[in-house]
Amino acid sequence: MSPxxxxxxxxxxxxxxxxxxxxxxxxxxxxxxxxxxxLGENGAGKTTLMKILSGLLRPTRGEIMVDGxxxxxxxxxxxxxxxxxxxxxAFNLVPPYTALQNIxxxxxxxxxxxxxxxxxxxRRVAALLTETxxxxxxxxxxxxxxxxxxxxxxxxxxxxRGTSVLILDEPTSALAPVExxxxxxxxxxxxxxxxxxxxxTHKLKEVLELSDRVVVLRNGQVTGEIATVQATPEGLxxxxxGRKVVARVSRAxxxxxxxxxxxxxxxxxxxxxxxxxxxxxxxxxxGEVFGIAGxxxxxQSELVQALTGLRPPTGGEITLDGTRLLNLNxxxxxxxxxxxxxxxxxxxxxxxxxxxxxxxxxxRQGERTFLGALGRLNWGRILAYARDLVERFxxxxxNVRTVVRSLSGGNQQRLLVGRELSKQPVVIVxxxxxxxxxxxxxxxxxxxxxxxxxxxxxxLLISADLDEVVELSDRIAVMYEGVLIGAAKxxxxxxxxxxxxxxxxxxxxxxxxxxxxxxxxx
Amino acid sequence: MKRLPLPRPxxxxxxxxxxxxxxxxxxxxxxxxxxxxxxxxxxxGAFGSLEDILETLAFATxxxxxxxxxxxxxxxxxxxxxxEGQMYLGAIGATFVAGLLPLPPGLxxxxxxxxxxxFGALWAVPPALLKAWRGVHEVISTIMCNWIAxxxxxxxxxxxxxxxxxxxxxAPALVTARYPVLTEDASLTAAIFVALAFCLVVYLxxxxxxxxxxxxxxGENPDAARYAGVKGGKVILLSFAIGxxxxxxxxxxxxxGRPPAWSLYATLGNVITLGFDGIGVALVGRNHPIGGVLAxxxxxxxxxxxxxxxxxxxxxxxxxxAINGLIVITLAVPELWMLARRRFSR
Numbered sequence: 001m002s003p004x005x006x007x008x009x010x011x012x013x014x015x016x017x018x019x020x021x022x023x024x025x026x027x028x029x030x031x032x033x034x035x036x037x038x039l040g041e042n043g044a045g046k047t048t049l050m051k052i053l054s055g056l057l058r059p060t061r062g063e064i065m066v067d068g069x070x071x072x073x074x075x076x077x078x079x080x081x082x083x084x085x086x087x088x089x090a091f092n093l094v095p096p097y098t099a100l101q102n103i104x105x106x107x108x109x110x111x112x113x114x115x116x117x118x119x120x121x122x123r124r125v126a127a128l129l130t131e132t133x134x135x136x137x138x139x140x141x142x143x144x145x146x147x148x149x150x151x152x153x154x155x156x157x158x159x160x161r162g163t164s165v166l167i168l169d170e171p172t173s174a175l176a177p178v179e180x181x182x183x184x185x186x187x188x189x190x191x192x193x194x195x196x197x198x199x200x201t202h203k204l205k206e207v208l209e210l211s212d213r214v215v216v217l218r219n220g221q222v223t224g225e226i227a228t229v230q231a232t233p234e235g236l237x238x239x240x241x242g243r244k245v246v247a248r249v250s251r252a253x254x255x256x257x258x259x260x261x262x263x264x265x266x267x268x269x270x271x272x273x274x275x276x277x278x279x280x281x282x283x284x285x286x287g288e289v290f291g292i293a294g295x296x297x298x299x300q301s302e303l304v305q306a307l308t309g310l311r312p313p314t315g316g317e318i319t320l321d322g323t324r325l326l327n328l329n330x331x332x333x334x335x336x337x338x339x340x341x342x343x344x345x346x347x348x349x350x351x352x353x354x355x356x357x358x359x360x361x362x363x364r365q366g367e368r369t370f371l372g373a374l375g376r377l378n379w380g381r382i383l384a385y386a387r388d389l390v391e392r393f394x395x396x397x398x399n400v401r402t403v404v405r406s407l408s409g410g411n412q413q414r415l416l417v418g419r420e421l422s423k424q425p426v427v428i429v430x431x432x433x434x435x436x437x438x439x440x441x442x443x444x445x446x447x448x449x450x451x452x453x454x455x456x457x458x459x460l461l462i463s464a465d466l467d468e469v470v471e472l473s474d475r476i477a478v479m480y481e482g483v484l485i486g487a488a489k490x491x492x493x494x495x496x497x498x499x500x501x502x503x504x505x506x507x508x509x510x511x512x513x514x515x516x517x518x519x520x521x522x
Numbered sequence: 523m524k525r526l527p528l529p530r531p532x533x534x535x536x537x538x539x540x541x542x543x544x545x546x547x548x549x550x551x552x553x554x555x556x557x558x559x560x561x562x563x564x565x566x567g568a569f570g571s572l573e574d575i576l577e578t579l580a581f582a583t584x585x586x587x588x589x590x591x592x593x594x595x596x597x598x599x600x601x602x603x604x605x606e607g608q609m610y611l612g613a614i615g616a617t618f619v620a621g622l623l624p625l626p627p628g629l630x631x632x633x634x635x636x637x638x639x640x641f642g643a644l645w646a647v648p649p650a651l652l653k654a655w656r657g658v659h660e661v662i663s664t665i666m667c668n669w670i671a672x673x674x675x676x677x678x679x680x681x682x683x684x685x686x687x688x689x690x691x692x693a694p695a696l697v698t699a700r701y702p703v704l705t706e707d708a709s710l711t712a713a714i715f716v717a718l719a720f721c722l723v724v725y726l727x728x729x730x731x732x733x734x735x736x737x738x739x740x741g742e743n744p745d746a747a748r749y750a751g752v753k754g755g756k757v758i759l760l761s762f763a764i765g766x767x768x769x770x771x772x773x774x775x776x777x778x779g780r781p782p783a784w785s786l787y788a789t790l791g792n793v794i795t796l797g798f799d800g801i802g803v804a805l806v807g808r809n810h811p812i813g814g815v816l817a818x819x820x821x822x823x824x825x826x827x828x829x830x831x832x833x834x835x836x837x838x839x840x841x842x843x844a845i846n847g848l849i850v851i852t853l854a855v856p857e858l859w860m861l862a863r864r865r866f867s868r
Contacts, residue, residue: 310748331751342749351743358735363750365735375732 004068005029006196007053007084007165012062014048014220020436022048024220025062030165035187035197037211037228039204039240041502042296042464044217046200050167053198054086055079085163089170091154095143099136100125103157128159133189148179155186166190168199172206173297184210202240202295204233204503218242237499241466251450256474257286260458261307261427266316268299268306276302278482279316284427284458289449291461291473292484295502299482300462301343304431307460308340309333310348320427334363339425341417343432343462349416352405356397359404360386360419393418394444410441417445427458434468446472466498480504531808534856539820542852546845553841560835560845567830568823576708580780582815582822583714584609584793586721587772588800589807589814591765595660596809596861597728598761599741604649604664605769606797607671608642612773613793614675615641617683617786620695620778630698634778635716635771642770643763645671650762654755660762668797672790679788694785701779713779718815720771724764725811737761772796805854805861817853824849 007030014023023045030036040046051057053064055073064071066082073079076086093102104121125138134152142150151171158166172180187197187210201207207214207228214231216224216239224239261284270276276299284290294300305311307318309330318325320336330340342348350359361370361382370385372378386400395414397407404412417433430449434442449472453459462479463469469476470490477487478501485501486493500506547557568578588605595602616638619625625633649663683692701711728734740747740757747754776793777786786792803821807813824846831837831845 308749329751330749334751340749347743347745348749349746351739351746353742354739361735362739362746365732365739365750371732376730377732377735379730 005065006032006034006067008065009049009053010063010065012049012052012064013060014045014052014057015060022220023052023059026217026220026222028053028215028222030196030198032164032196033191033194035191035199035210035212037207037214038198038200038217039202039207039214039236040217041202041240041466043219044240045220046217047169049217050086050169050198050200053079053165054084054167056086080161080163083162083164084167085158085161085165086167087151087154087158087169087171089173091150093142093150093153093157096141098139098141099145099153099156100138102142102153103160105157107161125156125160128156131189131193132156132159132186134186148175148182151175151183152186164194165196165198168197170201171199172201172203180206202503204236204240204500204505207231207236208233216240233500233503233505234496237496237503240503241495241499251289251472251474252454254287254454256288257456259283260286260321261460262317262319263307264317264319266303266306266318267314268302268311269314270299270302275314276482277306277313280482280484282477282484282487284460286458287453287456288474289453289459289461289472290487291463291469291476291490292479293463293466293469293476293498293502294479296464298479300431300464300479303479304340304343304429304462307429308338308342331363331366334423334425337424337426339420339423339428341420341428341430341433343435345413345416350404350412353403355403356390356395356400356407356415357382357386359415360389360400362419364419364423389415389418389422392422393448410437413437413441413445417448421448421452425457427460428452429460429462431462432464433461435463435465466495466502470495470498478502531810531813531856535806535853538852538855539849542849545848545852549845549848550837550841553838555835555837555841560831560837563830563834564824564827566827567834568827573705573707574826576704576710578819578822578826579714580708580710580822581825582818583710583717583775583779584772584796585800585803585821586815586818587717587768587775588797589803589818590721590724590768590800590811591772591797592801592804593807593809593811593814594724594728594737594761594764594768596804597741598737598757599744600653600758600761601661602646602649602664602762602765603661603798603801604646604667604762605765605772605800606795607664607668608645608766608769609773609793609797610671610675610790611645612638612642612770613777613786613790614678614683614773615639615770616774616777617679617692617695620699621683621693621785624696625698627698630696631701631778634695634699635774638774638777639767639770642768642773643766646762646766646769647759650759653762654758675786675790676788679786679790683786684788685785690788691783692786692788694783695778699778700784701775703781709781711775711779711781713775716779717771717775720768721811721815724768727764728811733760769797769800772800802850802854805857806850808857820853821850 009026009028012023012026015021026049028049038046048057052059055076055078071082094105100122103125134156136149136152142153171183175183190197199210208231211228214226214228214236215222216236218240223242264281266277266280267275268277280303282290292300302311306313309328312327320338323336325333325336346352351362364370370378370382383400390397390400393414395411397411433449434445449459461469461472473490475487476490476493477484478498480501485506550557550560567574569575588609591602591605591608616634619637620634645667649660649667652658652663653660679692680689685691685693701713704710704712728738736752737757737760739750740752740754773793783792799821803817804814807817828842828846831842832839
């Protein structure tokens, strides 16, 4: 390896203002003319590290060297000045502007007439196109272009600013397979031109195809660094997923009951209208936890929203205890026995500026118990119920008239989980139920879910935390790009196999086409 | 019943009002006026005698209602700035029933009041429907409706409701449709009791009923509202309808509850800007129905007492308005800050 790295990051720590520790002493090097894949699960710190390198975030500790000299980036412009540019997952393009206008935007030069002179920039952009081998219609508005082409515009925009270190955040997440192939060709041309590339991903296959070297992050630390030619999917998966030790919740063996929640060929689109859930079939039985693992953004949110009435499915069938449930609103679903612990409690599950009592009846506000004559709220009953929830689910709060915003995340989640469980649901859809919580709350909430299972409820657990899924689930499937890979009893998988599936590699012999059916039936 | 969420906002308001007063004093010093003398004139003018207090309250009456319009909108997550137009229509409704429909005493007053409220509410329905069905932003639609209401009200006042032989105002309310004046020396009428009662009812509705809970939930967190099965369209319609009732009542109080005119000027001069002023009152009152009442009294004091700054301390009327504006702005800062944070935090 050449002695002088193009970029070197040393001992980078990052603690966010809310106390979240994102990076714990990361060293990272990048040579000229090298493509590095930065691999890791959600929350491993990949994006944070690269935002620091591109000047968008400042490290809490640690230093950045560019071409051997110390650099301090106050903002992305500082990083651009030394040739470091980042293309984010969400593009920053002006939709009605043409590709050329978007590429040149902000770089028109000085003078009142600067923006009218398009011939000079056009020549420069055309030269860039030849150099990189990219093809884009320069005079079409960006909004009319498919995502893959928009991405090229975004990359060109960064290159136009003289970037020689290109950082790509999950560049393949929005691309079709053909486009991924094009991207790979393009990256190789960049490398041939002496540029360096870092791309962030969680997909094993792509990191193996596209990179020269792989750096694996887990929980804010580098857990592996390996030349791609020496890497194996199994080895990478283990570096990515690890073997964490946490307090375990015991799961007693118990024969599952009849299927309660049955999903057949469910389809749903994301906010952009693209298919996100591509024909899922599974069932959850009484007295079992069915866990869906997977890296976030593989359609889990859309699946949950389709199940819980927050997003109309585009096809398929959902039945609960034999009754079809489609196109019902969340309230009607709850009346039929569906409890929902949503993925983003601050967004869906709670009104943070309301107090505990008001939040304790959220979604139950129409129930007789809590109402008096003329639709009046029966505050006496509501307060008593809230106090009962606080006591039963060990919520730490000054009193039930305290605004929920002032509670810790763990206590907010206890309140929410308590409310959902006390509705006496038949099925519980729990999404990332312990994300961001302290250990005590995590263990407590997992115990509650096990309690529900032991009481004969059907629990659907969707979590990006593999340990959680393995610990709680009787059966496991992995969600990858809108489909379920391999549903089987938890014991039948090794962690490596699950890690591989999370990275999009189907283990031999698992049922890819018809998940969920055979293994559960024994 | 939920206790009033008042103490902290009240303290904040006291702090901010002192800042506003100091800023106003600096402004006066800059123009060589004596701030102590001027503020004494303001205070004595607004609260110095029973008559002055009643006059202050007369100014406050319509403002607490138009503030309610805006506040109920914000509580439901809407930026309803249509109080102005809804109030014009309320004034027209009241004028029509009070001036042209002879009815028995008692019933006449009630009918005129109800007509004002109903007209105001009806004028609030189109923007609500546009929002619920087509997603038309309520700021745009209510501004448009305000202008339509302005010309519609002027047209109706001149062509159909004008007092015979006098073009500048409408037929005055018949005696049977007038709220009783409380004392001969001030223009406050019993209309204030209706306004206060309405504010109280809305407060109880918002914090004491299921529908009010759902309205506040939709304003506080629309996603959680969806999760709780709240129907967005219903909330929009309700919030606008309540706001329209309040604004309509505000318009009506200026016709059948405010001597000496007892009628609508063809220029709309005796109602104009009351709706917009309500936005400021609501912000000062923290978008709370009861807070709005207190803030309206403050605005009334500035409006009535401000005249005495001019008479007794010789402060130029333009400067009086600037000083009042300063006080109002500083008072509105905390709530504006909250609103801005909520809007831009997502």
